[in-house]
Amino acid sequence: MRRSLASAALLLPLALLLTACGGASSASTGTDGGTDGKGSVTLNVGDQKGGSEAILRAAGELDHLNYKIKWSTFTSGPPLLEAVNAKAVDVGGVGNTPPVFAAGAGSGISVVAAWHGTSKGDTILVPNGSKFTQTSQLKGRSVAVAQGSSAHYQLVASLKAAGLSLSDVKVKYLQPADALAAFTSGKVDAWAVWDPYTSQVLQAKQGRVLTTGDGITNGLTFQVAAPAALKDAKKAAAIKDYLDRLRRATAWVYDHQEEWAKVWAKDTRLPYEVALASVRRTNATRVAVAVDQPLIASEQKIADAFTELKLIPRKVDFGEFVDRRYNGNLPASTSAPHASS
Structure with a gap:
């Protein structure tokens, strides 16, 4: 497995695993049939492989629910939000x-x-044999990225920090499994992507890291709700309890990194060593x-960047969402460790 990242056996878990950062995808969604909890209220929760359900279950936070949770698993963020x-x-x-x-x-x-x-x-990754040592050297080169993903904005922001724009590189919009194959076969010069990839x-x-998003992107992940559910008093109360449990479970990861990595590896079919490296680099750093x-302003910068690139059709006031x-x-978004704009 270490000898060939592009092997079919490895591409399968990569295709299945899209983290909360997910990219644009037209892939179908899968809905789990079971529910957790009991009571007259059912909360329909959208998830991604190895995501909220896995971490809640590992942390023991799905016990004693007085409402039911019906889980639906999505390939990435955009189709999940379409369902919302x-x-x-x-x-x-x-x-x-x-x-x-x-x-x-x-x-x-x-x-x-x-x-x-x-x-x-x-990160923006380059092959081990690449001559590139700084982002500015990507001018005129091909870069793979998932359209609409967090990596898409990271690429935009990293290029800007290096005095370049998106038009200065040859963007190849590829989902992770296809991008991995292109990267390892030398069909692209670089790959903008997220953990666990x-x-x-x-x-x-x-490959090796050319640059990271640290200090460039805001490092935020979200839970997003349907306005109709928020208007329903019982569902709104269930959402509050669900978010409280998810915050506790996320904090649990910090002191149980190896335990969580084992669960995550099993759920996603990633090698344990990869899961643990990703947990230590990314997952264990998250703070509610x-x-x-300030958070709204930070997201507004992303919206404005994509509007300027004409990848979003209209001006967005993120505060309305x-x-x-x-x-x-909860602490202010700017007071969290490693907070960035």
Whole structure:
């Protein structure tokens, strides 16, 4: 497996695993038949492989629910948000960029919770034999990235920091499994991607990091709810309890990194060493923060960047797509470790 990242056996888990950062995808969704909990209220939760359900179950936070959770698994953030807009999902987790594209499309979504971590797992990778040592050298070169993903914005921001624009490189819009194949076969010069793909390439010694998103992107992930669910008093109460449990489970990871990596590896079929590297680099850094004005301003920068590139059809006021009712006593988004704009 370490000798050949592009093998069919490895491409399968890569195709299945799209983290909360997920990219644009037209892939179909799968709905699990079972439910957790009991009671008259059913909360329809959108998830991604190895995501919220896995971490909640590992942390023991799905016990003693007085409402039911019906899980639906999506390949990535954009189709999950399409389901939120269609009222098929009440709440679900995504990265920092899919909500911007959903807002640009005028979708019915509300960001209700946020986590902040480092962006060290968000990288631009180059092959080991590449002569490139800085981002500015990518001018005129081909870069693979998943359209609409957090890596898409990371690429835009990293190029800008190096004095370049998106038009200065040859962008190849590829989903991770296809991008991996293109990267390892030398068909692209670089790959903008997120963990666990970063850890997968590094652990297999198939590439190295040219630059990371640390200090460049905001390191945010979100839970996004359907406005209709928030207007339903019983579902709104269930969402509050669900978010409280998810915050505790995320904090649990910090002191149980090896235990969580074992669960995550089993759930995603990734090698344990890759899962553990990703947990240590990315997952264990996440801290729950308030959905506040600095957070809105940070997301507004992403929206404005994509509007300027004409990848979003209209001006977006991101503040119209948040709901702060679940902030409680959470720290400000700017006070979290490694906070960035």
